[in-house]
Amino acid sequence: GAVVSQHPSWVICKSGTSVKIECRSLDFQATTMFWYRQFPKQSLMLMATSNEGSKATYEQGVEKDKFLINHASLTLSTLTVTSAHPEDSSFYICSAPPTATNYGYTFGSGTRLTVV
């Protein structure tokens, strides 16, 4: 089935630095990628939707300049957390929508970001 490879699986960074998270669709093309944030024991909150070849669509309340999303190709979408602060520490998950051969959404394994 469809697989989304997400890297890194965990990262620790200092306040003020930037961190890039990558999601690659393996063996299929993803023109759209959803980026979620998940707090401990809580639900997934959609942050933004990236679209290949166009600007990402951000949910209300999500800072575009802080969470930079780029969909460089049909198999790669990236989320960059800029000038990270401790409150950005969270679990970030990407997800590709269904395809012609895979009717379920495909989720990455997630990235645990800790900002110290």
Next chain:
Amino acid sequence: AQRVTQPEKLLSVFKGAPVELKCNYSYSGSPELFWYVQYSRQRLQLLLRHISRESIKGFTADLNKGETSFHLKKPFAQEEDSAMYYCASRGSTLGRLYFGRGTQLTVWP
């Protein structure tokens, strides 16, 4: 806007007991409902969706439009069913998923 409600944050049952995880949705159109499961330290994976009306790992879920519910049921819970379960809805073909807050199911031996 769509909304998915999972009233139970935690649910514990003993092995062999029936289990029901509740899910209610609010959507004026015809949503597509899903159940996703997240085992410890693993990624979310699709458990089942209402369109296919299938049973996966002994779980079933029936869409009740009158009650706007999509409860997940299993007649005999197993320890390996312990996981986080998310109910989700989708309003358009390639649209975003709306997730409930999730229910942590623990099945005791």
